[in-house]
Amino acid sequence: MLQRVTLTPFLLDNLRRAIPIRYRKLIPKAARRWVSFLFLVEAWTLISIAQFTMWLMPQRYRSAVPQDNPSPAKWLRAMADYACAKECLVNNDFAKARECMNRSIGEVPGIGDLHYLRGHIAVALNDPEAAVQDLTKSIECGYDSADVHFYLAIALSTLARHNEAIHHYEVALEKCPDWAQAMVNLAHLRLWNGEEEAAAKLLQRAIQIEPEFSMAHQNLAALYDRWRYKPSSLDLEGRRELLLYDAYNYLGERAFHVGLGNRDGIRLWTRALRLQREIAKDFSLPKTIIKKLGQIPGIDWSLPFRVLPYEWVTQIGHLAMLDTYYKIQSLGWRPPANLLLLAPLKKVANLPYLKEWRNYFHVISNKELVDALFPYQRYIGDCFNAYLQEDGRGVSWTDTGARAHIAWDEQKRNPLLKLTENQLERGAATLRALGMPHDVWFACLHVREGGFHREGAASIQGHRNSTIADYLPAIRSITDRGGWVVRMGDSSMSPMPSMRGVIDYAHSPVKSDWMDVYLCGAARFFIGTTSGLTNAVISYGTPCVLVNCLSNFSQLWNNRVIFTLKMFWSERERRYLKLAEMINDPVRSSVFNIRVMNELGLVPYNNSSKEILEAVEEMSESLGASNNENWPNDHRLPDAWKKAVSDNPFFGNARPGKKFLEEHYDTLL
Numbered sequence: 301m302l303q304r305v306t307l308t309p310f311l312l313d314n315l316r317r318a319i320p321i322r323y324r325k326l327i328p329k330a331a332r333r334w335v336s337f338l339f340l341v342e343a344w345t346l347i348s349i350a351q352f353t354m355w356l357m358p359q360r361y362r363s364a365v366p367q368d369n370p371s372p373a374k375w376l377r378a379m380a381d382y383a384c385a386k387e388c389l390v391n392n393d394f395a396k397a398r399e400c401m402n403r404s405i406g407e408v409p410g411i412g413d414l415h416y417l418r419g420h421i422a423v424a425l426n427d428p429e430a431a432v433q434d435l436t437k438s439i440e441c442g443y444d445s446a447d448v449h450f451y452l453a454i455a456l457s458t459l460a461r462h463n464e465a466i467h468h469y470e471v472a473l474e475k476c477p478d479w480a481q482a483m484v485n486l487a488h489l490r491l492w493n494g495e496e497e498a499a500a501k502l503l504q505r506a507i508q509i510e511p512e513f514s515m516a517h518q519n520l521a522a523l524y525d526r527w528r529y530k531p532s533s534l535d536l537e538g539r540r541e542l543l544l545y546d547a548y549n550y551l552g553e554r555a556f557h558v559g560l561g562n563r564d565g566i567r568l569w570t571r572a573l574r575l576q577r578e579i580a581k582d583f584s585l586p587k588t589i590i591k592k593l594g595q596i597p598g599i600d601w602s603l604p605f606r607v608l609p610y611e612w613v614t615q616i617g618h619l620a621m622l623d624t625y626y627k628i629q630s631l632g633w634r635p636p637a638n639l640l641l642l643a644p645l646k647k648v649a650n651l652p653y654l655k656e657w658r659n660y661f662h663v664i665s666n667k668e669l670v671d672a673l674f675p676y677q678r679y680i681g682d683c684f685n686a687y688l689q690e691d692g693r694g695v696s697w698t699d700t701g702a703r704a705h706i707a708w709d710e711q712k713r714n715p716l717l718k719l720t721e722n723q724l725e726r727g728a729a730t731l732r733a734l735g736m737p738h739d740v741w742f743a744c745l746h747v748r749e750g751g752f753h754r755e756g757a758a759s760i761q762g763h764r765n766s767t768i769a770d771y772l773p774a775i776r777s778i779t780d781r782g783g784w785v786v787r788m789g790d791s792s793m794s795p796m797p798s799m800r801g802v803i804d805y806a807h808s809p810v811k812s813d814w815m816d817v818y819l820c821g822a823a824r825f826f827i828g829t830t831s832g833l834t835n836a837v838i839s840y841g842t843p844c845v846l847v848n849c850l851s852n853f854s855q856l857w858n859n860r861v862i863f864t865l866k867m868f869w870s871e872r873e874r875r876y877l878k879l880a881e882m883i884n885d886p887v888r889s890s891v892f893n894i895r896v897m898n899e900l901g902l903v904p905y906n907n908s909s910k911e912i913l914e915a916v917e918e919m920s921e922s923l924g925a926s927n928n929e930n931w932p933n934d935h936r937l938p939d940a941w942k943k944a945v946s947d948n949p950f951f952g953n954a955r956p957g958k959k960f961l962e963e964h965y966d967t968l969l
Contacts, residue, residue, distance in 0.1 A: 378407040378414070385417060394424045412443025416451075423451050426760060429895075431455035446475035450482055460558045462489050480510040488554070491547050492564075503543040511536060516675050517546040518683040520553055521618060522611035523647065534675045541579050545678050548572035552685055557760070559896030561852055561889040562696065569686035570694025577688065580679045589672050596662055599638055606637040607673055607681045608661070613643045616650050616816075617832015619657070621684050623716055623839035624701035624856045626660045627708050633700070638662060642670045652814040653836065656717050702854040702949035709859045709953045715841030719821040727818030730810050731786070734803050742784040744823040747771060748831045748848075749793050760893040763866075763904050766829070766848045768794055770909045774827065774916040775802060781920055786819055788833065825919050830855065845919040845957070847912045850904055852891040857952035862922075864907050864915050864960040867967070872901040879941070879968040883950040907960075915957040937961075940969040 381404035388397035401418040408414070419434030435452040453468035469486040473479060487502035507514040512526050514535035534542075548571045555565035585593075585605060593599055608625070612618050622641070628634060641661040648654050654663065664670055687700040719727075732738055747768050768787075775785050779801035787796050789806035796804040805811060805819070820826075820833075821840035828834040828844060830851040837844055838858055846863040849855075857863070868877040868887065881887050890896040897904065907915075937955060945951065961968070 374407040378404040412438045412441035428455040428458040446472045480506040500540045504538045519611040532675045545575045559890040559893045573688040583679045608641045609677045610642045610647045613648045620835030627704045650813045652817045698853040702952040706953040741824045745827045746788045763894040773913045857954035859953045861954035866904040869903045876967045879944045914959040
């Protein structure tokens with residue numbers, strides 16, 4: 301039957317499958333770089349052949365649709381779309397690749413190869429439900445390879461169907477016994493089930509096959525270049541405790557991604573920190589590294605060392621969490637130490653902002669020293685995953701950070717960062733060049749959209765986004781008061797409509813890292829949400845009005861923040877959730893992943909234009925004609941609110957907007 305014929309007799313696909321996975325890593329890197337180009341050439345060649353053949357084909361064959369088999373025209377169109385999908389994959393255009401595969405499968409359904417590729421694309425798009433459906437169909441249609449079981453296992457684990465995922469990883473390893481990545485993934489699931497010994501053996505076997513898997517791990521935000529990593533002698537030892545430390549950190553992240561963060565995530569991260577405490581006893585850095593550190597001015601040799609790996613610098617929000625880290629340190633909640641911040645220049649999200657932290661951290665950008673210190677983060681590294689208390693109990697790092705902001709305000713301490721006169725003059729001159737008069741005040745605005753993180757339709761984070769149109773009344777209220785509005789962000793955002801007194805800085809030619817820093821510290825106030833940029837603004841003590849807020853993490857907010865929440869509607873109970881439900885599990889953990897929220901029957905609703913306007917007007921009236929230093933400290937809140945957040949630092953030291961709380965008082969409390 302024609303349906304049994306494969307549509308992937310492509311040269312490069314067959315060549316890839318012919319080479320065992322354990323040998324693929326031996327292919328020179330220069331040759332690997334040519335593979336994408338060759339895929340592109342092959343795809344275009346096949347598209348051209350298919351189109352030319354269809355042009356030559358008599359009309360009666362083009363339209364023929366037999367009962368049992370697709371017509372030749374359908375086969376050719378399916379092949380052309382399949383080749384087009386391959387081309388899109390070369391360019392990382394997964395959304396278009398999926399469109400091509402939808403058309404291809406629509407022409408000739410029931411072909412295992414086609415369902416495999418569409419399932420693979422669904423994994424890349426983080427759409428596990430669709431991936432499971434296609435990859436299962438692929439196996440049913442006879443495409444029973446190690447690859448299809450591997451990607452099916454990834455999709456199943458994303459859906460927290462761990463036992464099924466374990467089965468498919470085992471099948472993949474039966475078909476391809478030396479697949480190191482499959483071993484690592486299987487080890488993680490074994491570890492999730494508490495099987496430490498089985499997990500450790502799999503991890504040790506994996507690094508024997510591919511030593512790059514010995515790379516230390518704390519957080520995926522580090523954007524690890526695993527395949528360029530040169531393992532150290534410490535890595536290659538394959539010590540059980542070190543491998544498990546890395547694996548527990550990875551698993552904690554996965555728990556958050558699937559909506560199990562405040563239960564399993566904290567449990568797994570706590571296990572990593574306890575392992576670190578055990579292996580760090582009597583530890584000291586090698587003399588060769590101590591000698592290199594001796595070249596850094598300001599080292600206090602009477603103090604121990606702490607390493608902050610480079611996940612702290614790869615995003616603006618993570619750089620901003622240095623503010624919270626240092627406050628925890630300065631409050632005496634952690635022992636004094638030399639704070640070594642690993643900051644390879646290619647990893648840093650904003651170099652001028654990093655420079656602001658050089659008074660508080662030893663910033664290390666020298667590649668040789670970064671590489672030397674990197675493996676030892678397992679012993680003396682600090683992350684923003686969890687926080688291990690003296691009694692050995694683990695809590696969320698952001699819970700501790702939020703409490704630090706409360707304590708900082710109670711002690712009336714000043715913000716850690718402040719712009720210099722030179723920064724203020726340079727930034728003001730830039731705004732004047734964009735048309736802003738020199739004698740007016742301005743507010744900054746940031747509306748989270750999905751472009752910066754390339755969030756597609758299947759994104760688990762899309763519910764964090766909003767639309768600029770909802771903010772227009774609030775913008776007009778600022779300009780009516782004589783202020784200007786500077787819209788921050790990046791060029792992927794929706795352009796602003798032309799408005800008096802508004803600068804669409806995100807799309808302007810002066811958009812730059814140093815100007816971002818200036819705007820964070822110089823604005824009269826900032827309109828934002830629960831995103832990383834907000835934390836950078838807070839580090840300067842700039843007042844913030846934060847709207848459309850939702851998160852599963854406690855917020856690192858000080859007493860200069862007022863906020864409004866996205867309300868959660870329960871489809872099952874036909875009501876809005878109470879505040880106590882929103883900030884505690886199981887709802888709190890689910891907020892990270894919209895699919896998990898959907899499974900709980902929860903729908904988050906954006907704030908209305910009216911709610912945003914009211915919050916912005918409250919901020920404007922609170923500041924009045926004063927500067928930021930005269931921010932009012934009246935934080936009186938209803939007893940019902942205090943009771944709901946009792947011993948829960950979810951909102952840091954911030955307060956809800958007055959009118960928002962009045963309007964939703966009965967619903968929330």
